Amino acid sequence: MKSSLKHMVPPVSRDRIISQFPKWYTPEACLQFKEHFHAQVRTACQQSAGTVGLKISKVVVVGDLYVGKTSLINRFCKDNFDRDYKATIGVDFEIERFEIVGIPYNLQIWDTAGQEKFKCIASAYYRGAEVIITVFDLADIQTLDHTKQWLEDALRENEPDSSFIFLVGTKKDLVVSK
Numbered sequence: 001m002k003s004s005l006k007h008m009v010p011p012v013s014r015d016r017i018i019s020q021f022p023k024w025y026t027p028e029a030c031l032q033f034k035e036h037f038h039a040q041v042r043t044a045c046q047q048s049a050g051t052v053g054l055k056i057s058k059v060v061v062v063g064d065l066y067v068g069k070t071s072l073i074n075r076f077c078k079d080n081f082d083r084d085y086k087a088t089i090g091v092d093f094e095i096e097r098f099e100i101v102g103i104p105y106n107l108q109i110w111d112t113a114g115q116e117k118f119k120c121i122a123s124a125y126y127r128g129a130e131v132i133i134t135v136f137d138l139a140d141i142q143t144l145d146h147t148k149q150w151l152e153d154a155l156r157e158n159e160p161d162s163s164f165i166f167l168v169g170t171k172k173d174l175v176v177s178k
């Protein structure tokens with residue numbers, strides 16, 4: 001049964017295969033100095049990731065409504081962009097499969113609704129986030145002000161220092177250069 005399941009899983013797309021860690025730019029900016037995972041880690045990972053990727057990191061994307069969270073995720077996962085606005089209802093998620101230095105690896109990306117009325121539903125999904133991406137609209141300064149609150153809410157549901165945090169500005173094309 002296990003082996004037939006394995007054959008049903010499509011291969012990881014080529015642009016999601018990272019065969020070696022990129023050379024670090026500066027030691028301060030780097031989380032990983034080695035060229036490969038430690039041999040023990042590698043063996044452990046490959047043992048448990050026999051079928052549909054068991055190695056999953058949870059990413060939650062938060063921020064005001066209309067800032068472009070769904071668009072950011074769609075660009076990353078499907079390389080497409082939709083000009084029409086369809087508000088996220090509660091939450092949505094995508095799974096993106098990778099292979100990193102020979103190890104299967106999945107990102108589970110949670111797209112949360114920015115509308116106030118869905119905040120209660122969306123915040124139920126903050127727990128266990130290895131990555132929190134806080135999004136704001138570069139053309140709307142208020143959305144940057146609000147990121148502090150979004151981040152606090154997401155951090156409250158997670159253990160201290162357990163999440164990597166990113167701040168992403170969107171809609172650069174709408175910013176008039178001076």
Ligand SMILES: Nc1nc2c(ncn2[C@@H]2O[C@H](COP(=O)(O)OP(=O)(O)OP(=O)(O)O)[C@@H](O)[C@H]2O)c(=O)[nH]1
Pocket residue numbers: 063064065066067068069070071072082083084085086087088089112113114115170171172173174
């Ligand atoms: N011009 C421009 N428009 C963008 C960009 N990113 C997103 N949009 C548009 O902004 C609108 C809102 O984008 P969404 O991705 O749906 O926003 P959201 O943050 O997911 O919204 P909620 O689901 O309500 O929380 C859509 O009409 C998008 O097409 C961008 O980089 N440039």
